[in-house]
Amino acid sequence: MTGTSKLIDVPIEDKDVPNIFLNAAMVSNRQIFTDTKQVIVPPVEHFLNVDVKPDRNQYQPREEARLVSKQRTVQADQVAAEVALGLIDSSVFISTGHFGRSTPVLFGSKRVMRTQTQSTFQQKSYVRLVQGAMNN
Secondary structure (H helix, E strand, O other): OOOOOOOOOOOOHHHHHEEEEEEEEEOOEEEEEEEEEEEEEOOOOOOOOOEEEEEOOOOOOOOOOEEEEEEEEEEOOOOOOOOOOOOOOOOHHHHHOOOOOOOOOOOOOOOOOOOOOOOOOOOOOOOOOOOHHHOO
């Protein structure tokens, strides 16, 4: 490799969901240097955008509400889906410190890194010097 860096294109494919590991090893001056980075690959094509619209802006306790749900793929195609609804007071989010919208990934289990890199560069050989051993 010439220079201090090298750009390498790594194609990311469906088989890489939900994560992959990139490993690099370099040898310089009889030493080996390694680094590993995890790359998260979300299954974007499996995500749905769910839009829920109530029939009114505000309700009182024990009033019935009518909600309309529309589900779309990332490509904006409408799809049928089974939807569960949970209601919670927004003050719960304030007390837990959780703000904004989260998208949990429930598609597959994350891989663990199982790659090992070994070398003999760090091993040192030792010689025992015995006086007069070379004179035989």
